[in-house]
Structures are given as structure tokens and as C-alpha cells.
Amino acid sequence: MARVTARRSIVRIDTSTGQQSRRPDSLAAEEPLEIRVDHSALAVTMRTPGNDIDLALGFLLTEGIIGSDDDVHTAQLCAGTDTPNTYNVVDVKLTPGVPPPVTDPSRNFYTTSSCGVCGKASIDAVRTRSRFAVDQDSAKIEASTLVTLPDTLRKAQRTFEATGGLHAAGLFTTDGQLVVIREDVGRHNAVDKVVGWGLRERRLPLDGHVLLVSGRASFELVQKASMAGIPIIAAVSAPSTLAVELADEVGLTVVGFLRGSTMNVYTRPDRIG
Structure with missing residues (x-):
């Protein structure tokens, strides 16, 4: 199984005392994951190993290649060609009849851990239409509940506790219950892992x-x-400005600067009690 963290010897410098000391430190792992569809390479993303099937499924869904679990015949983690085996390949076999991904030279599916849409030729290329109309969702959450979520998420970040170097995405109910959490060096990967979990479940x-x-x-x-x-x-x-513009377009609520007892609500404030 691929490592999530790694230990490394470092030199710690304290300028207040002028002292240096050597000590071990934990680093968050970052390795490439190749996502294949029907044995053909589609994308490579830099990620923290773990929940790789969820990551691949979430990526395929959010890119509009699949729409539900029914579109997936099998999804398996493969050894690849590395020695020793690093299991940095996920091969997804689509259900017969599901259209294969269309190769578009304007779309570059190589992503880094810091950017989910780098290389896309234009914003129009990533305005993939969802099968789900979020503007019709009447979900509401109390502001007093919303401000408690960051602490809940932070306490559930096991790998961040060891490394201090991972993003997290958490799915909550509107009464503040944490349903699932995923961590990754890439924030977009963490979200894909949550979405892939939802699809698989x-x-x-x-x-x-x-x-x-x-x-x-x-x-x-x-x-x-x-x-x-x-x-x-x-x-x-x-x-970002584009995030708020897209949220306005699809009817999604965006809350930012959720810290302490305050927050900024940028779109659809009617969902925040």
C-alpha cells in the first residue's frame, strides 16, 4: 500500500536562541496517479495516496465523463510499471453503451496538486453541465451550526495532524454532522475523493x-x-470571482472566510438561517 506520510531528518533553527537541532519530521506524500478509462490513459494528477478509487470516480464524474455509479462496470487499482509496484494507476472500465471520453486537444488533463483546471483552454471548456439542479435544493443551515464545522473538520484531519501539509474536504449534513472527510495535497483532489465516495455509495x-x-x-x-x-x-x-459567478449561474450557495463566529455569504444567502 502506498505511503500517506514519510519521515525525514531536518534541521530546525530557532532564531530567538540562535540554536540549531536535528530532528525527524513527517511530510505529506505526493505521488502521481494515472487515471485510465477502458485501459487508455486519460489524466495524471499529483495526489496524496489513499482513496484512489474514489478520487478517480470523482474526477470522472466532475469532468462529465460519467454521471452515476451505473456508468462504471469496474474500477481497480493497478500496479503499473514501476519497480517496486507503487499502485499509482486506476483503471476504470465503463459499462457497455456508455460513450468513451472524447479526446479534445483543447483540454489538458495533467493537473498539479495545487490546480484542478490548469491547462484548460478556456473557461467555457470547464462549464460542464451537471445532471443535478442545485438551484432547486431548499437545504438550509443555521449560521450558528455553520461556524462549528471548521473545528469539526480540523479535529478529523488525522494526516494533517502529523504533517501540517494537507487540504481537507468534508461533507456535512445541515445539522452539522460530519458524513465523510478526505485529505489530499490538492484541494480539488480532496473534493473529488468526497464526490467519488458519494458515487460509489x-x-x-x-x-x-x-x-x-x-x-x-x-x-x-x-x-x-x-x-x-x-x-x-x-x-x-x-x-474567487469565477467561483462566485458560476455559483450565481447554477444557484449554489457560496460561503467564504468561515472563521470564528463570522462568515461572508456571496450567493444564495436564503439558505443560511
Whole structure:
């Protein structure tokens, strides 16, 4: 099984005392994952190993390649060609009759851990239409409940506790219960892992839920929430202009700067009690 963290000897410097000391430190693992569809390579993403099947399924759903668990015949983690085997390949076999991915030279599916839509030729190329109408979701959450979610998410981040270097995405009910959490060096990967879990558990659309992300609310995260049918996305940091514009377009609620007792609601404030 691939490692999630690794230990490394470092030199710690304290400028207040002028002392240096050597000590072990834990680092979050980052390795490439190749996603194949019907044995053909489709995408490579840099991720933290773990929940790789969920990551691949979530990626395929949020890119509009599949729409439900019924579109997937099998999904398996493969050894690849590395020595020793690193299991950095997921091969997804589509159900007979499901159209294969269309190769489009304007779309570059290589992504880094910091950017989910890098290489896409235009914003229009990633405005994938969701099968789920989030604007019709009447989910509401009390502001007093919403402000408790970051602490709940933080306490559930086991790998972050050891490394301090991972993003997290958590799916919550509107009464503040944590349903699932995923961690990754890439915030978009963490969200894909949550979405892939929902698809594999046959729980899509994820209506009536709140998605909380540990960083900022970028365009691709709002798109992924829309594709999964999640009506509310909250972030501890800022949203981008494109994220807010897309949320306005699809009727999704965006909450930013969710810290302490305050928050900023950028779209659909009627969902926040």
C-alpha cells in the first residue's frame, strides 16, 4: 500500500536562541496517479495516496465523463510499471453503451496538486453541465451550526495532524454532522475523493448537504460541488470571482472566510438561517 506520510531528518533553527537541532519530521506524500478509462490513459494528477478509487470516480464524474455509479462496470487499482509496484494507476472500465471520453486537444488533463483546471483552454471548456439542479435544493443551515464545522473538520484531519501539509474536504449534513472527510495535497483532489465516495455509495445527488473545504473556494471546487448536486459550499478562505459567478449561474450557495463566529455569504444567502 502506498505511503500517506514519510519521515525525514531536518534541521530546525530557532532564531530567538540562535540554536540549531536535528530532528525527524513527517511530510505529506505526493505521488502521481494515472487515471485510465477502458485501459487508455486519460489524466495524471499529483495526489496524496489513499482513496484512489474514489478520487478517480470523482474526477470522472466532475469532468462529465460519467454521471452515476451505473456508468462504471469496474474500477481497480493497478500496479503499473514501476519497480517496486507503487499502485499509482486506476483503471476504470465503463459499462457497455456508455460513450468513451472524447479526446479534445483543447483540454489538458495533467493537473498539479495545487490546480484542478490548469491547462484548460478556456473557461467555457470547464462549464460542464451537471445532471443535478442545485438551484432547486431548499437545504438550509443555521449560521450558528455553520461556524462549528471548521473545528469539526480540523479535529478529523488525522494526516494533517502529523504533517501540517494537507487540504481537507468534508461533507456535512445541515445539522452539522460530519458524513465523510478526505485529505489530499490538492484541494480539488480532496473534493473529488468526497464526490467519488458519494458515487460509489450510490448517494448522488448529494443534496441537502454542505461541502466544507479547508482552503479557498475556487472555480473548480464550485463546479465539482454543482456536478455532485451539493447546494452549499463553504470555505475558510476567500472565493474567487469565477467561483462566485458560476455559483450565481447554477444557484449554489457560496460561503467564504468561515472563521470564528463570522462568515461572508456571496450567493444564495436564503439558505443560511
